[in-house]
Amino acid sequence: MKRLIALGALAGLVVALTFTLAMPARQIRSVAIPARPGQRVAVYGALQPYAPRALSRVTVQPSPRTLRDALLGLVAGGLAAAAIVTVVRPRAMRRS
Amino acid sequence: MTDHWLFRAEVSLIVGALVVLVLWRLMAALNARGQTASIHVPIGAGLLVRLLAVAVAAAVPAIGHKLTSTDEATFLATTKTLAALPLSSSKWLSMGLHWTEVIPWALTYKLFGDCGTLPLRLEQIGLNLIAVVLVSATAGKIGGRRAAVITAWIAALEPSSAYFGGLLHQESLCMVGEALLLGALVDAWMHDNGSRRPLLCGLVGLGLIFGTRSYLAFFAAVAVVLVLAAAALQRRVGLTRGLVALTVVAVAVGVAGIFAAPHVVPGAVANLQHQLNVPYPGANLPLPHATVTNGSDLLKTVVLRSVDLILRPYPWQTASAAQKVAVAGTLIWYVLVLVTAWLTIRQGLDGRLVPALIVIVCATIGFALTLVDAGEGFRHRVNLVLILAVPLGVLLDRWWTARAQRLHGLVAT
Numbered sequence: 001m002k003r004l005i006a007l008g009a010l011a012g013l014v015v016a017l018t019f020t021l022a023m024p025a026r027q028i029r030s031v032a033i034p035a036r037p038g039q040r041v042a043v044y045g046a047l048q049p050y051a052p053r054a055l056s057r058v059t060v061q062p063s064p065r066t067l068r069d070a071l072l073g074l075v076a077g078g079l080a081a082a083a084i085v086t087v088v089r090p091r092a093m094r095r096s
Numbered sequence: 097m098t099d100h101w102l103f104r105a106e107v108s109l110i111v112g113a114l115v116v117l118v119l120w121r122l123m124a125a126l127n128a129r130g131q132t133a134s135i136h137v138p139i140g141a142g143l144l145v146r147l148l149a150v151a152v153a154a155a156v157p158a159i160g161h162k163l164t165s166t167d168e169a170t171f172l173a174t175t176k177t178l179a180a181l182p183l184s185s186s187k188w189l190s191m192g193l194h195w196t197e198v199i200p201w202a203l204t205y206k207l208f209g210d211c212g213t214l215p216l217r218l219e220q221i222g223l224n225l226i227a228v229v230l231v232s233a234t235a236g237k238i239g240g241r242r243a244a245v246i247t248a249w250i251a252a253l254e255p256s257s258a259y260f261g262g263l264l265h266q267e268s269l270c271m272v273g274e275a276l277l278l279g280a281l282v283d284a285w286m287h288d289n290g291s292r293r294p295l296l297c298g299l300v301g302l303g304l305i306f307g308t309r310s311y312l313a314f315f316a317a318v319a320v321v322l323v324l325a326a327a328a329l330q331r332r333v334g335l336t337r338g339l340v341a342l343t344v345v346a347v348a349v350g351v352a353g354i355f356a357a358p359h360v361v362p363g364a365v366a367n368l369q370h371q372l373n374v375p376y377p378g379a380n381l382p383l384p385h386a387t388v389t390n391g392s393d394l395l396k397t398v399v400l401r402s403v404d405l406i407l408r409p410y411p412w413q414t415a416s417a418a419q420k421v422a423v424a425g426t427l428i429w430y431v432l433v434l435v436t437a438w439l440t441i442r443q444g445l446d447g448r449l450v451p452a453l454i455v456i457v458c459a460t461i462g463f464a465l466t467l468v469d470a471g472e473g474f475r476h477r478v479n480l481v482l483i484l485a486v487p488l489g490v491l492l493d494r495w496w497t498a499r500a501q502r503l504h505g506l507v508a509t
Contacts (some may be wrong), residue, residue: 016102023442065099076106076110076113083112083116086120
């Protein structure tokens with residue numbers, strides 16, 4: 001059972017990593033950044049255009065959250081495997 | 097497809113797997129105690145039907161629109177606001193006491209961030225099915241394992257319960273509270289000896305009912321008093337005489353309380369009138385306006401709104417696609433009520449079903465008092481379906497046994 005759960009977690013990690021690294025697009029997020037007019041603002045290390053107003057609203061594409069996605073993939077895969085094993089195993093045991 | 101899609105899918109998978117694991121452990125624990133038979137199949141079917149309802153509601157806006165655009169929007173906004181606050185904020189405590197239903201959602205958002213509504217719907221479905229498992233266990237205590245299975249099938253597949261199973265509303269958590277309270281009351285009825293577990297279950301159940309619907313907690317507390325009084329009376333003077341005495345006293349005290357309420361608690365009556373004056377947002381099956389300014393009006397409202405809750409919406413009220421779908425729920429509800437009444441008359445009243453019947457009556461009055469729209473009543477009725485499934489499961493099991501014995505007798509002769 002533990003082996004199957006570990007296998008599920010590993011599969012989840014691989015799938016999540018594959019998806020997150022090969023993802024064609026990133027979620028567009030809009031963030032409000034307080035900045036004085038004329039100043040340049042940096043978002044995720046990239047230099048953005050000059051802030052047009054005191055509170056500029058800048059649309060950014062954040063850097064990939066690979067670590068978060070991979071970790072969640074690991075947990076999700078493990079838990080899904082645990083759920084499947086829990087539900088399927090007693091039935092198989094009953095049959096045998 | 098974006099990375100956000102992947103994130104939401106992962107969180108949904110985590111929550112869904114946790115729901116399956118919790119449900120499985122709960123069923124295994126109750127099965128080990130001999131309270132349920134194998135109810136995995138009805139619970140699995142219930143899970144599938146609820147997931148299908150969520151998918152249909154998302155895919156067909158004409159059906160799902162009202163689910164997501166009315167109360168849900170308020171609940172979601174509150175959830176997001178609460179999740180943005182630190183856990184040390186006093187708002188968590190106050191919301192936990194008065195809006196308990198948002199706490200699991202807010203904790204999910206706190207842990208994962210904005211992961212969409214699907215994980216929250218899965219939590220609701222899990223809570224809904226936990227309530228089904230708990231009432232099945234209660235039916236199992238009364239009528240045996242087959243009664244538990246019949247109850248599980250009824251509560252899991254009843255269409256309106258499945259339809260509202262994934263709704264982000266008070267229903268699911270309130271139903272868990274009702275199921276816990278009913279289980280505790282049946283325990284108290286069947287076992288004279290004081291046990292800590294039923295007491296704890298009853299208190300948790302009352303707490304959940306208070307946290308989700310504070311007005312209903314009053315009627316749940318009345319049900320507790322009536323059940324405990326009925327249990328004491330039936331031990332001393334027998335079931336029939338005890339129930340007759342209790343009914344007479346309860347009706348007399350209830351009517352006296354209704355006539356006294358405008359003088360004793362004028363603030364509460366004014367608050368109730370305010371609730372009855374405000375139309376339900378987004379609803380289009382309004383009930384006739386009711387006034388509760390004096391005792392006779394209040395009594396009239398209690399009676400008429402209770403009848404409205406049981407009968408409305410009528411099957412011919414089909415102005416929208418959602419209402420057309422709801423006709424199935426209404427017709428099945430009628431069938432469930434009529435079959436329960438017919439079997440009770442035919443087989444006679446089993447004392448162990450008295451707690452469920454008292455809880456149904458009290459919950460009906462509690463829900464009816466604040467009812468302003470038949471559609472709202474349709475949603476509230478899923479609570480009654482859950483409780484009604486217990487006596488119906490037990491009565492059907494007994495009918496089944498009697499039928500099998502009759503057939504066996506015919507074969508033998």
